[in-house]
Amino acid sequence: MSSSSQHVIPPYGVAIQKAISLGNLPQMKSLLKQRDKSQKESKDLSSAYEQLAQEVARLERR
Template sequence: MSKEAQHPITPYGVAIHQAMSEGDLAKMKALLIDAESVLKQQGNLAAAVELLRLEITKLERN
């Protein structure tokens, strides 16, 4: 995969869990705004990952 085709992955899960464990309300609210924006742009990432997994399995069988 070329560098142009790679996409950065923001580790929201880690940041979210850290903010929650620290009880940092301001950080949690800011992360929620950012994460909701990413979700709107990306759509259902879990469904896309499952489709990708199925396509890989299909191609590996050939």
């Protein structure tokens, strides 16, 4: 299998998607606080964090 055909999703991406799907606002906020912006992120993880931030904002507007 070539490296171009492998697609690795970081385990914390799963935690982000699970928190969003459950609507768990405290968990979503905790995950955002844990984000280390000094580290380079994959496009998938960066996208997951963007989605997470949007969901937090949406839930807080309620």
